[in-house]
Amino acid sequence: MIFEPGWYDRINGAEYQQLARSTRQFVDAELRDRAQYLDEREEFPEDLYQMMARLGLFGITIPTDMGGVGADVRAYSVVMEELSRGYASVADQCGLLEMVGSLLATHGTRAQQEAYLRPMLRFERKCAYAITEPEAGSDVGAITTTAHRTAKGWRLEGGKIWIHNAPVADFAIVLALTDKEAGKRGMSIFIVDADRPGYGIGPKEFKMGQRASQVGALTFDAIDLPPEALLGEEGRGFQMMMSVLDKGRVGIASLSVGILQAAIEASIEYAKMRHQFGKPISDFQAIQWMIADMAQSLQASRLLVLDAAARLDAGEDATVYCSIAKCYAADAAVRHVSDAVQIHGGIGFIRGIEVERLYRDAKITQIYEGTNQIQRQIIARHLLK
Structure with missing residues (x-):
C-alpha cells in the first residue's frame, strides 16, 4: 500500500483499521485474482456476494436489528474503497444494497423489512434501484412512469433504462408519478416483485467498464400492485430518493x-x-x-x-x-x-x-x-x- 495500513487508525480509530484490514484480506484472497475473468465474461459473481453477506459487507449503516452491521458512513466508505481496489463492479453491489437498504430501513414497514430488507442483506433476494428513464437521467423530475390508484391498490406503467441489477433482480424499487400535476411532489416509490405479470426485463447492456455489474432495462406493462407495495408516504418518493x-x-x-x-x-x-x-x-x-x-x-x-x-x-x-x-x-x-x-x-x-x-x-x-x-x-x- 502506498499509504501504510494504520492511517485509518490515526484518522478514525482502531475499529476502522480492523474493518479495512478484514475487507482487504477478502479482496486479496478472493477477488483480485478473479477480477479480470469476471470482466472478460461479464459474469455475475453470486458466490462472492453470498460470501460478502456472510462476512458482514452488506448493509454497513443499516441497524443490526434489521439485519445490518449498524456502523456509520465512515465505515461504509472504508469498505467501498477496499472492495473497489479489488474490483469496482463488486463494490457497486455493496453500494446498491446500501442505498436500497437505507430506503427500506428508514421508510419501510416491518413487513416490508422482513420480506425484502433482511433477505436482501443475506443475499437471498437481489434488488434493483429503478429511477433512470430515456428522458430522465440527471433530471429525475422528468420521469414518465406512472402509478394509478385502483380498487385493489395500484397499477404501474412505464419503463426504466440502465438499471443496476435489472437482468438478475428479484424485486425493484421503482420511482413513479402518482400525481402528474404535482411534479416532484407527486412521486412515490413502489416495491415491485419481478414475478408479477407485466414485469419485463430488457437485454443486458454491454458496458465499457465495470462489466461484471449487470445493467439493463425494465418495463412495467400495467402491473397490478397491492397497497402494501407503496414504500413510505405517497408523494414523498422524490424526497426519499434524494435523501440517500x-x-x-x-x-x-x-x-x-x-x-x-x-x-x-x-x-x-x-x-x-x-x-x-x-x-x-x-x-x-x-x-x-x-x-x-x-x-x-x-x-x-x-x-x-x-x-x-x-x-x-x-x-x-x-x-x-x-x-x-x-x-x-x-x-x-x-x-x-x-x-x-x-x-x-x-x-x-x-x-x-x-x-x-x-x-x-x-x-x-x-x-x-x-x-x-x-x-x-x-x-x-x-x-x-
Whole structure:
C-alpha cells in the first residue's frame, strides 16, 4: 500500500483499521485474482456476494436489528474503497444494497423489512434501484412512469433504462408519478416483485467498464400492485430518493479512491520492474512526477471522502461536501488511471493488464450518482446562494 495500513487508525480509530484490514484480506484472497475473468465474461459473481453477506459487507449503516452491521458512513466508505481496489463492479453491489437498504430501513414497514430488507442483506433476494428513464437521467423530475390508484391498490406503467441489477433482480424499487400535476411532489416509490405479470426485463447492456455489474432495462406493462407495495408516504418518493444520494455519492467517491489506489500500486510495481536505457523506469523523473501527482490526488480524495462521511455521521447538512468529494475523487481517478496506462506504455493498452481494466472502470464514476457537471452545479449554487 502506498499509504501504510494504520492511517485509518490515526484518522478514525482502531475499529476502522480492523474493518479495512478484514475487507482487504477478502479482496486479496478472493477477488483480485478473479477480477479480470469476471470482466472478460461479464459474469455475475453470486458466490462472492453470498460470501460478502456472510462476512458482514452488506448493509454497513443499516441497524443490526434489521439485519445490518449498524456502523456509520465512515465505515461504509472504508469498505467501498477496499472492495473497489479489488474490483469496482463488486463494490457497486455493496453500494446498491446500501442505498436500497437505507430506503427500506428508514421508510419501510416491518413487513416490508422482513420480506425484502433482511433477505436482501443475506443475499437471498437481489434488488434493483429503478429511477433512470430515456428522458430522465440527471433530471429525475422528468420521469414518465406512472402509478394509478385502483380498487385493489395500484397499477404501474412505464419503463426504466440502465438499471443496476435489472437482468438478475428479484424485486425493484421503482420511482413513479402518482400525481402528474404535482411534479416532484407527486412521486412515490413502489416495491415491485419481478414475478408479477407485466414485469419485463430488457437485454443486458454491454458496458465499457465495470462489466461484471449487470445493467439493463425494465418495463412495467400495467402491473397490478397491492397497497402494501407503496414504500413510505405517497408523494414523498422524490424526497426519499434524494435523501440517500449523499451517502451514495460518498460511496462512489470511495470507489474512485479504491480504483486510484489499485492504479498507483500497479504503477509503482511496474516502474520498478520495467527497464529502459539500462535502468528501471522508476529512475526517470517523468515517471516519478506522475506517481507523485497520483499520490497527492489519492490522499486529497481520501481525506475529502472521510470529511464528507464524518459530516453525514454528525447529522450535518453535508450535500455540498459529498458533491465535492464525489466530483474530485472521480475526476482524479479518471485522470490518474490514464497516467497509470501511460507508465505501463504499450502493454497498458492490452486487454488482460490491470490498468487497462481500471481505465475503463474509472470512467463511469464521473457519470453515475449524478454527473460531475451536476456536482459542480450543486457546489456553485451552494457558494453563490
